[in-house]
Amino acid sequence: MVDSSRSLHQRHTRAIGQKAGLPPGTLVHVGEQHMERTNIHRIQYDAERFHEERELSPEACFPIPPDQGVTWIRVCGLHQVEAVEAVGKALNLHPLLLEDILNTGQRPKAEDYGDTLFLVMKAHALDAESGEIVTEQVSLVLAKDLVVTFHEKENGLLRPVLERLRTGHARIRRLGADYLAYVILDAVVDRHFVVLEQLGEQLGGLDDELMKEPDSRTLQRIHRLRSELIYLRKSVWPLREAVSTLERNETGLIMDATQIYLRDAYDHTARAIDTLETYRDVVAGMMEIYMSVISNRINEVMKVLTVFASIFIPLTFLVGVYGMNFEHMPELHMRYGYFYLWGFMFAATGGMLYYFRRKKWL
Amino acid sequence: MVDSSRSLHQRHTRAIGQKAGLPPGTLVHVGEQHMERTNIHRIQYDAERFHEERELSPEACFPIPPDQGVTWIRVCGLHQVEAVEAVGKALNLHPLLLEDILNTGQRPKAEDYGDTLFLVMKAHALDAESGEIVTEQVSLVLAKDLVVTFHEKENGLLRPVLERLRTGHARIRRLGADYLAYVILDAVVDRHFVVLEQLGEQLGGLDDELMKEPDSRTLQRIHRLRSELIYLRKSVWPLREAVSTLERNETGLIMDATQIYLRDAYDHTARAIDTLETYRDVVAGMMEIYMSVISNRINEVMKVLTVFASIFIPLTFLVGVYGMNFEHMPELHMRYGYFYLWGFMFAATGGMLYYFRRKKWL
């Protein structure tokens, strides 16, 4: 529990300070190494043709064969800086853009470099085992008839997109590079809903727990869930902004037909934010409920203690009185003194029980 | 209690993640099935004529007979995707628009598709039995002389509108499709006030309870009410935005006379939001009051315990002293030792009671 809690901050913040002091535009990979070497896949298609080449080196990949419709280059694995740099050079990308691709601690953003559009996204997944959110940075460059995506590792995020491309009759084959870029964006945005749904289930579970039998582990779970939501929020809000920037770009790279799709993607990020904020409100309320439940319990325990103590402490005093060894204690010599005392004690106890009941402590 | 609490999250969030991985524009129904089959009603009217056909199939419904004034098509039941798709094709609606109609996890919004306006709304009702908010998605497409509404189920929401249409002399018969769209919007917005009024009554009841005799069920009720308000909020805020988008649309579908009505609808959503936010503030305050009341009680219980213990514990010690069996204890042999002791104990008790009273503990 504790270990994974620490890694929560580590998972989300990366080594954000390690690049300080280096000149701007210096290409350094910030993040973990997930693959042995950088793989490049090149896909070229139009409505009729589809051509795919895997595990290319940068040299083999460029120059791109012309007149092949839309080209999609996938670069998987970012730790081999020189490979990424070679791709950047071949495509004439701005050094700052390459720097952002390699530094996986970016916030989602869209930038307009005149003839290219640059988009940084965060793809989330909930790790099945640990229940933690795992984040991968996906960068996308859109140019004329060209989409380049950069991934930290080979993962299944875009497999459905690839499958649809391979299927000849899908709409995606008939449309341009801008539509492909949208489809990739849409895949990343949809991932948020998967994660949110899983978090929503955790929320429902916590709500049950809270009403039944909350204990200190409930508190830890609330704390974890809240922290996850805080970090998730950090990457969802800027994504909305980024999609909005895409929509309003003036490069001419995005066609009118695709604009409607982008508006839809914007709408989806807005929904994700709504859900996230709602969850945050709910979790904040849970914290207060938890505190109230604990206070309630202390109150319950206090009442029992008070009732016990208030009844028996005076009685104990009383029997102590008649345990004293004074020579002259008239009551001790009364015939039914012992039984009178029992009678008195029962009466006193009854009176106190009545009093406590009236005070609603029993 | 617990079950319905879980369903709170389920009711409000739907299966938001289940569509991830599908291509954009894929038509999948997200939501529960409420009806056996999809029903289509077609109403055509102008100031003089009124024509109504029920339970049509999509084939029978289209093409729409021309020159019949305003046409209103009601599609009830969304799980038969092919029926909805047929309607969409007949009316030439954008695939994304159809996708939004079928996915009942939408947030309220208005979208401008050039020659059509698209409006998604959420109609709320408080279930009489469970006291829970039940939500239904209502989608509306406004085109020239045409309104199409999509409902999850056959319900009474728009019955009053139908009744007025059937009555020949109502104003609604003399005005166009845009006014009909407004009237439907107005019916949905007014529903918010019904729900808010009921929640307001719950609020008043809780306030009473809080001042009288709050217990852990009060806490659960506050928690429930707050959660309901949080989820309700999620659908009211975007509705205001949507109405504002409608007002500012540039399709020419909405005439000037109807603009004033839209402004009124906007005003109503603003009032609903005001009321909702006010309730949220009040409920947040209740939570704090609850905590204070519990703390107050702990304090009360503590005081009683302390008074009892502080008085009797020293006395018990004292009688213990004279219960000891030392051979040489001069007090035991005093003539009135026992009575002196009682005198001393009464005096001590009186002094302590005085002290506690001065400290306001009694």
Place this chain on the structure above:
Amino acid sequence: MVDSSRSLHQRHTRAIGQKAGLPPGTLVHVGEQHMERTNIHRIQYDAERFHEERELSPEACFPIPPDQGVTWIRVCGLHQVEAVEAVGKALNLHPLLLEDILNTGQRPKAEDYGDTLFLVMKAHALDAESGEIVTEQVSLVLAKDLVVTFHEKENGLLRPVLERLRTGHARIRRLGADYLAYVILDAVVDRHFVVLEQLGEQLGGLDDELMKEPDSRTLQRIHRLRSELIYLRKSVWPLREAVSTLERNETGLIMDATQIYLRDAYDHTARAIDTLETYRDVVAGMMEIYMSVISNRINEVMKVLTVFASIFIPLTFLVGVYGMNFEHMPELHMRYGYFYLWGFMFAATGGMLYYFRRKKWL
């Protein structure tokens, strides 16, 4: 206390949901009936002339005699819907405008109907007996040389304005209908300050109470005051917006000289909001202070209990030891055993008192 607390929500929210299902523009009075029948007063004045007619019927009131300078029509009592409707017809007012006048659950707003300006305001007063805020809706229609005001009941709010009108030489007589409208608005805005001042006094009293001897009634008062502020806020914020809308209107009904006065009214509403928000912050702080004070007290009580118990419980054990009846207990037969024990007990008590004092518990 409890009853008035419930009525707090009732007073402020009115029956907001009761109109759902009715066609837009349906005239229904929402609110309490304060008067037996609707009274109409007609005042006409210019710098030289002043003419006043009381208790007119709608038929007698209209048409308005022409060329009499500025006309002010006061309609008091809104439950006679037909009377209000007759006024509306005579003045050719929009149905939605009339609907808003009759529905006393409106939020303050200003609307531009082309040739008329419509203003809804809330006049507040603190009921002398119950200390509760009483709210009345005042609607105002400004047209060329005409002001119409609608009141829920005959009340003293505008008496000073009437008095000034009757006095011949007041500035108000020389200026137009727009200035009259402003003067009425100003009277309503000033009412906020009266209420705020009274709430401020309550606040000061609560602050004293909090520092002296807060108890559960203090808590109830804080809760009440906070609720009042929350509801008051709901009607002050939109008023500022409404005044701003008035200022920026383009009907030409408001002359430049009056603009400066409107700016002043805007400034006043801004001040009212500032004061309100400040009070809200102060009250929020009070809640926390209250909690701290209670916690402090629990702490105090705990300390006393702990000191008592910690001192006497061990001593009681000790005297219990020497009350045992073992045959062989050497101490019991010592010559000064009893006195040694007392000595030891005094020493132990002294040591513990010293320890507690060092721990700052005494």
Place this chain on the structure above:
Amino acid sequence: MVDSSRSLHQRHTRAIGQKAGLPPGTLVHVGEQHMERTNIHRIQYDAERFHEERELSPEACFPIPPDQGVTWIRVCGLHQVEAVEAVGKALNLHPLLLEDILNTGQRPKAEDYGDTLFLVMKAHALDAESGEIVTEQVSLVLAKDLVVTFHEKENGLLRPVLERLRTGHARIRRLGADYLAYVILDAVVDRHFVVLEQLGEQLGGLDDELMKEPDSRTLQRIHRLRSELIYLRKSVWPLREAVSTLERNETGLIMDATQIYLRDAYDHTARAIDTLETYRDVVAGMMEIYMSVISNRINEVMKVLTVFASIFIPLTFLVGVYGMNFEHMPELHMRYGYFYLWGFMFAATGGMLYYFRRKKWL
């Protein structure tokens, strides 16, 4: 403490409601009387000349001798309404402007009256004795070659400005009325920093106290400081707005060279707001820390109590057992029974101490 706490609200809110019901533009002094009679000082200067006249009557002050460079008229003491009115008439000021000058409950603001600019400011000072914030309203009218300032009392706020004017070679002598107005504004803004610095010192002291030995007086101090910050905030935020209004005015009264200085003043108010908000955040945190510290202490006290009670209560029971007077109790007759019992009791105590230590309660 309590008295000054009440006066906190009184000091900051003035009698805000007392003007309700009076016609707009009625001149009534709202505030305390600080001086016996209203004093008017007139200063005229340019780069070469400097002429100063003190304690003038309104009649002696006007008309202003022409061609004397910049004229600065200081009006000290506002309770003599007729004197202020005479100044207003001589300068042809708008009645609303005069009303604002006399009503010392204004919020800071800047208003453009075409040929004059009107500025209301709040000058703060921390009273040396009571440690309370004392507020004075300073109003300023800027016209062509003329600055008029209105003060509640003769005070030292502008003495440094006067001194600089008297010194012949200061920059202020070479610049126009707009620069003089800026210098006065700057003096008022700088006052905020003096007060903020003193509050910052209080904050530092409180922070120390909180970490060392917080008690209920600490709580009162936090409460006071927070209230002071809340009220201070009420006058700093609008001041920034006012300075911004000045900067953007279109009267031509403020020359380009002075614009840069106004931007600097704007920057200073922004800094004051930053500092204020930071303090507010810090104080809010302190409140929570205080609560935690109290909870911690309750916990500490509880532990001691529990340890004592848990150890001695069972032992007391045990010795009670052997104090019973049954005829047949074998242990009592054992040779070393008494010592065995002591042995057992030591062992039990040791075991419990070990248990508590493992639970970290000791």
Place this chain on the structure above:
Amino acid sequence: MVDSSRSLHQRHTRAIGQKAGLPPGTLVHVGEQHMERTNIHRIQYDAERFHEERELSPEACFPIPPDQGVTWIRVCGLHQVEAVEAVGKALNLHPLLLEDILNTGQRPKAEDYGDTLFLVMKAHALDAESGEIVTEQVSLVLAKDLVVTFHEKENGLLRPVLERLRTGHARIRRLGADYLAYVILDAVVDRHFVVLEQLGEQLGGLDDELMKEPDSRTLQRIHRLRSELIYLRKSVWPLREAVSTLERNETGLIMDATQIYLRDAYDHTARAIDTLETYRDVVAGMMEIYMSVISNRINEVMKVLTVFASIFIPLTFLVGVYGMNFEHMPELHMRYGYFYLWGFMFAATGGMLYYFRRKKWL
């Protein structure tokens, strides 16, 4: 701990009030003296040439030798006001600009003085020993082919920039003064990430501590960290604004190629703010968790106490009963009375343990 806590406020606020009463534009150094005397370094470079002169006096530094490419003047140490003034005169800087340079309590800002751009920044570092944030103000003036930076002390912040300049082939040598200004800004912005990363590590450590064994030092650490974040926030938010002002400046001093870099710097400040706000949210949550943990513990301790007391108090009463000295107590004379009593006591204890276990207190 306490001392450094006080210095927290001192470190962050400087003597903000000490300049009140001085004329605007008065040059006074506000801040600590870090160096013996003010040093001026002059660097001149273009793609081919590089010339550096150290420890110049203002007289030796100016006039700047012409036609040497870009000139960078570093002024280290601000307490020698006359030296800074001499630099200001030589470069014809506005007095307000010089005042801001000397007053190290500025908030970050960018100002446009027509032919020069002025930028105030805050460079942060976490002191290795005390773990406190140390702040230094860096001011930058950008003119045609000229950058002047003002530092409080000689420090290593810009050493990497200097190194790169000395290396002949770096990109920085080929670009203009605007790029140099950007590089300096970038170095300051990157510092934020270093500090944030270190604070993030503290956060992770606190999170562990909170889940394991929080005590009052944990509370102090949370308090400190929160205060540090509050003060840090005060200087990061305005920096973003400042960078944005730079981007939108209209002086023509910043070339298009550098604009992209500025956008990147803006992006970095946005990331820093995101991270900061996230940390603030996390720390706020920690505070609540801490409170819950303490409440949990009180609850635990209360339960143990209650169980002990509730079991032994009645038993002690019972044995007290049979320790009484009444003459007539039948039980005392029963053959197995003593053993019956033990049996009863065991049974009672068992019953209570069962009850407590069912209540989940054990």
